[in-house]
Amino acid sequence: MDIYGRISAEPEIIAVKGLVLPIPIIQQRFGASRLISPSHALSTTPANPLALIAADMAEVDRVIAQRLDSGVPLVGTVSQYIISAGGKRIRPALLLLMAGALGYTDAQRHNLAAVVEFIHTATLLHDDVVDESTLRRGRPTANESFGNPASVLVGDFLYSRAFQMMVDSGEMRVMEVLAEATNVIAEGEVLQLMNMHDASLDEAGYLRVIRSKTAKLFEASTRLAAILAKSSPDVETACADYGQALGTAFQVIDDVLDYDGDAKELGKNLGDDLREGKNTLPLIIAMQRGTPAQRQIIQSAIENGEMEALAEIVDIVRSTGALEATRAAASAEAERAIAALNILPASAYREAMHDLAAQLLNRRN
Numbered sequence: 001m002d003i004y005g006r007i008s009a010e011p012e013i014i015a016v017k018g019l020v021l022p023i024p025i026i027q028q029r030f031g032a033s034r035l036i037s038p039s040h041a042l043s044t045t046p047a048n049p050l051a052l053i054a055a056d057m058a059e060v061d062r063v064i065a066q067r068l069d070s071g072v073p074l075v076g077t078v079s080q081y082i083i084s085a086g087g088k089r090i091r092p093a094l095l096l097l098m099a100g101a102l103g104y105t106d107a108q109r110h111n112l113a114a115v116v117e118f119i120h121t122a123t124l125l126h127d128d129v130v131d132e133s134t135l136r137r138g139r140p141t142a143n144e145s146f147g148n149p150a151s152v153l154v155g156d157f158l159y160s161r162a163f164q165m166m167v168d169s170g171e172m173r174v175m176e177v178l179a180e181a182t183n184v185i186a187e188g189e190v191l192q193l194m195n196m197h198d199a200s201l202d203e204a205g206y207l208r209v210i211r212s213k214t215a216k217l218f219e220a221s222t223r224l225a226a227i228l229a230k231s232s233p234d235v236e237t238a239c240a241d242y243g244q245a246l247g248t249a250f251q252v253i254d255d256v257l258d259y260d261g262d263a264k265e266l267g268k269n270l271g272d273d274l275r276e277g278k279n280t281l282p283l284i285i286a287m288q289r290g291t292p293a294q295r296q297i298i299q300s301a302i303e304n305g306e307m308e309a310l311a312e313i314v315d316i317v318r319s320t321g322a323l324e325a326t327r328a329a330a331s332a333e334a335e336r337a338i339a340a341l342n343i344l345p346a347s348a349y350r351e352a353m354h355d356l357a358a359q360l361l362n363r364r365n
Contacts, residue, residue, distance in 0.1 A: 049352035049359070050088075053096045056110065060092050063114040067161060074146075078154040082121055082142050090250070091116045091221045097356070098225035098239055100349035101341075108169055108228055115178065116221050118162040123185055123217075125155035130193065131276050173227050181220035188212025197277035199287070199299040206281055210251040211244065218247025235343055242340040242353065249333035249360050255280035256326050257363075259317050271310045274301055281329060283313075285322040294320070327361060334360055 050057070068079045092113030099109045127133070128141040129148045135141060143151040159182065166178050191209045195201050222243030226236040258273045259282050273280055279302050287295045294316045301309050317323055337357040344350045 047355060049097075049356040050093050052348055052352045053093060053100065056096045057089060057093065059110045060089070060096070060113045060117070063110050064117060067114060067165060070157070074150060075154055075157050078142050078146050078150055079121070079158060081145065082124060083117070085136065085139060089117060091120050091217055094218060094243060094246070094353075095221040095225050097349050097353050098222045098242075099228060101344050101347055101353065102225060102229035102231055102235070104225065104229035106228070109225070111165055111168055112174065112224050112228070115162045115165045116217060116224070118158045118165070119178070119182060120217055122155040122158035122162070123189070125151045125158070126189070130189070131272070133272065169228075171227060174224060177220050177223055177227065181216050184212050184216045188214075188216065192278070195279065197303050197305065199279055199302040201279040201284065203281065203284060206279070206284060207248070211248055214251040215244045215247030218250070219244040238340045238343040242337045245333045245337035245340065246357055246360065249330040249337065249357070252281060252326060252330040252333065253360060253363055256282060256323055256330070259314050260323050271307060274310060274313065275305055275307050277302055277305045281326045282317050282322045285325045286317045286320045289320040289322065290316055331361055334358065
């Protein structure tokens with residue numbers, strides 16, 4: 001089964017000063033003469049890239065269950081509630097796939113895969129409290145079910161348990177990478193909080209947030225595999241680049257789905273970003289392309305968290321081509337991820353990571 005869906009043709013995109021932007025925006029700011037045409041070589045292979053690591057993921061689930069054990073019943077209850085809610089387990093999967101591509105087979109990969117899932121789960125618990133979210137993965141959030149204090153404190157428990165587990169690796173570099181990642185993620189959360197209800201946020205500010213808040217743990221996951229395998233600095237950098245690019249594309253597509261998804265498939269309420277006052281790339285592009293009246297509608301909704309104009313804003317986002325341009329930006333990041341894999345030897349694992357990036361673009365949940 002295709003875990004993300006097919007890839008559709010998208011407008012061209014380009015990277016400028018490290019930022020991936022749709023070509024129309026570049027034309028507005030730098031002129032058409034400075035454009036360089038990118039390649040378009042994304043695969044549309046329908047196979048499930050994660051099937052290759054099914055047995056490894058089962059072992060990670062066993063480690064997670066074992067390390068969730070606590071003498072405090074509420075800790076286990078809340079932890080199990082959110083971890084058992086499903087999800088793609090994409091971050092631990094990336095660590096396992098990259099470890100396979102690098103020929104690393106020791107059990108420590110399962111321990112660190114569980115660590116990154118714990119860190120991710122802790123961020124979800126804290127995110128939902130900050131965002132006052134009520135629905136995740138199709139069911140009430142932990143804060144909705146157990147209250148904000150329990151969610152925050154259990155999130156803290158998962159962070160501390162993750163740090164206990166990472167010590168088991170005996171690798172100072174592992175601890176350095178995960179400590180830095182956790183710190184950057186926290187900074188990203190604060191940046192996002194500062195940007196709430198700010199309609200003036202631009203692409204650079206948007207990308208800074210998602211590369212801190214979301215892509216950093218993807219990057220850490222793939223870098224950890226290289227560290228465990230004792231890879232060369234060049235290989236480690238390429239592995240980290242793959243994770244960062246894939247994580248960026250993942251979040252960009254997530255922001256598209258807030259205006260072009262199905263609530264049942266997505267597992268959350270549509271328009272949540274707008275309700276929370278988040279200015280994401282679809283809105284940024286729509287304001288750049290829209291009429292003054294359309295810009296004012298979006299700006300007012302962001303600044304005031306107004307949901308009354310959601311249907312009208314969705315129409316503006318679609319009519320200005322902002323969704324297509326945002327998907328194009330995600331496509332560029334997916335291509336960047338695929339290019340980073342070239343340093344790795346050919347293998348089923350490398351092919352699975354290629355397909356994972358290629359299939360990302362039209363995911364629906």
